Amino acid sequence: MTMTYREIKDDMMRRITGGDWPPGTQLPGEIELSAEYGVARATVGRALRDLVEDGIIERRRKSGTRVRAHPLRQMRMAIPLVREEIEASGAAYFYKLLESDISVPPAPVAARMGLAEGALARRLACLHYADLKPYQLEDRWISLTAVPEAEGADFHEIGPNEWLVRQVPFTEVEVAMMALPADQRLAQTLECAPGTALFAAERQTFREGQTVTLVRLVWREGHRIMTRY
Amino acid sequence: MTMTYREIKDDMMRRITGGDWPPGTQLPGEIELSAEYGVARATVGRALRDLVEDGIIERRRKSGTRVRAHPLRQMRMAIPLVREEIEASGAAYFYKLLESDISVPPAPVAARMGLAEGALARRLACLHYADLKPYQLEDRWISLTAVPEAEGADFHEIGPNEWLVRQVPFTEVEVAMMALPADQRLAQTLECAPGTALFAAERQTFREGQTVTLVRLVWREGHRIMTRY
DNA sequence: CAGTGGTCTAGACCACCGG
DNA sequence: CGGTGGTCTAGACCACTGT
Numbered sequence: 001m002t003m004t005y006r007e008i009k010d011d012m013m014r015r016i017t018g019g020d021w022p023p024g025t026q027l028p029g030e031i032e033l034s035a036e037y038g039v040a041r042a043t044v045g046r047a048l049r050d051l052v053e054d055g056i057i058e059r060r061r062k063s064g065t066r067v068r069a070h071p072l073r074q075m076r077m078a079i080p081l082v083r084e085e086i087e088a089s090g091a092a093y094f095y096k097l098l099e100s101d102i103s104v105p106p107a108p109v110a111a112r113m114g115l116a117e118g119a120l121a122r123r124l125a126c127l128h129y130a131d132l133k134p135y136q137l138e139d140r141w142i143s144l145t146a147v148p149e150a151e152g153a154d155f156h157e158i159g160p161n162e163w164l165v166r167q168v169p170f171t172e173v174e175v176a177m178m179a180l181p182a183d184q185r186l187a188q189t190l191e192c193a194p195g196t197a198l199f200a201a202e203r204q205t206f207r208e209g210q211t212v213t214l215v216r217l218v219w220r221e222g223h224r225i226m227t228r229y
Numbered sequence: 230m231t232m233t234y235r236e237i238k239d240d241m242m243r244r245i246t247g248g249d250w251p252p253g254t255q256l257p258g259e260i261e262l263s264a265e266y267g268v269a270r271a272t273v274g275r276a277l278r279d280l281v282e283d284g285i286i287e288r289r290r291k292s293g294t295r296v297r298a299h300p301l302r303q304m305r306m307a308i309p310l311v312r313e314e315i316e317a318s319g320a321a322y323f324y325k326l327l328e329s330d331i332s333v334p335p336a337p338v339a340a341r342m343g344l345a346e347g348a349l350a351r352r353l354a355c356l357h358y359a360d361l362k363p364y365q366l367e368d369r370w371i372s373l374t375a376v377p378e379a380e381g382a383d384f385h386e387i388g389p390n391e392w393l394v395r396q397v398p399f400t401e402v403e404v405a406m407m408a409l410p411a412d413q414r415l416a417q418t419l420e421c422a423p424g425t426a427l428f429a430a431e432r433q434t435f436r437e438g439q440t441v442t443l444v445r446l447v448w449r450e451g452h453r454i455m456t457r458y
Numbered sequence: 459c460a461g462t463g464g465t466c467t468a469g470a471c472c473a474c475c476g477g
Numbered sequence: 478c479g480g481t482g483g484t485c486t487a488g489a490c491c492a493c494t495g496t
Binding site for chain 1: 242245246252285299300301302303304305306307308309310394398399401402403404405406407408409410424425426427428429451452453454455456457458
């Protein structure tokens with residue numbers, strides 16, 4: 001008989017989208033709503049908290065709850081491991097380590113990673129295949145200051161991404177996505193014409209404010225990422 | 230004295246990242262945890278629910294709570310209106326309507342939008358400027374089945390995006406992002422060389438399962454989107 | 459200062475699902 | 478079937494913030 005917080009949330013969404021509570025409207029307070037719905041205050045509170053997370057309403061102490069003038073558009077995107085991404089598409093996954101050394105990164109990279117002058121890092125280049133066709137090129141720097149274990153790690157069998165996820169899980173991440181023209185090296189490794197428009201991402205991950213790794217991922221021609229929200 | 234659910238959540242994170250509860254570990258039940266932390270069961274429940282949302286742990290009835298083997302990588306991205314995006318960068322925003330008509334979309338578009346055969350749609354092409362330099366080209370179809378008001382709307386002053394947000398707020402959205410080579414038209418409107426790698430997005434929005442609009446956004450050369458999580 | 463949301467409690471019942 | 482998380486309650490106090 002009594003409503004659940006989900007039903008209340010749905011009902012509120014109906015009232016918002018249906019025009020009862022148009023954008024900008026001030027909603028009744030929690031006590032009034034709980035009386036109206038015949039539930040405890042905590043229950044309408046739960047529904048309202050969900051609507052805040054969905055970007056539908058805004059709440060402030062004292063001034064109350066109102067429907068956002070422009071609903072906050074945001075999306076959530078899953079970030080799969082390359083291997084899972086490929087295997088999920090039904091293709092077989094292969095991995096190849098192209099380059100691997102330990103060196104001082106060029107100045108721009110070192111600056112971005114916040115490395116001390118002359119600090120060493122592990123540099124890796126890997127290629128991920130879907131059904132023997134190149135799928136993604138991975139160019140990575142791993143800070144040996146933050147992850148000294150990376151100095152001796154062997155990346156011939158396991159990719160650095162999966163290795164890092166096990167070594168240093170739970171990091172802060174900053175991602176940028178962009179379009180890149182294929183240079184000579186990209187064109188060769190990804191088997192496309194030079195100049196081809198490729199989708200790329202740069203990901204920098206942190207642990208306690210310190211950069212762990214900086215990676216550039218470039219996908220083969222035509223790749224798109226999709227999400228629904 | 231007694232801990233808040235945030236402090237409990239943070240403490241749990243420490244235990245997880247610190248190795249007390251490594252990936253795969255089965256956590257104590259809520260009753261046990263509430264005893265350990267000296268709080269009510271609802272409070273640890275709140276902390277645990279937050280960790281589920283963050284993709285750190287998994288919970289199932291009867292079998293209990295465990296730390297995810299691989300933390301679920303996901304990100305949240307804000308999707309600003311172009312105008313806000315440009316104005317936030319400190320540039321002046323200008324808008325120009327390039328093309329506008331009402332017609333039957335080509336078959337692939339109609340199919341993707343789920344339109345009946347011969348159904349009409351409003352077609353628009355708009356250019357968004359930052360400081361008088363082309364910033365983003367917007368190619369859009371609006372279903373007149375879903376939004377009949379779009380037939381007579383005037384898009385010379387207000388962009389279709391902002392118009393739609395006011396007319397049809399609160400929609401479901403599907404987004405794809407990709408890299409595109411500039412064709413002749415793109416090169417001209419965005420003032421770049423043909424073949425230039427451009428960042429693009431396709432966004433399809435739905436209301437109650439029905440497609441409202443399908444839009445392709447192409448940004449000027451060098452654009453990147455960024456997010457931190 | 460006063461009103462609103464934010465959080466906590468102690469207890470209860472329910473829904474799911476693994477053994 | 479029984480144990481776990483999921484939800485709800487009625488009440489209380491606190492924290493922020495507009496006036």
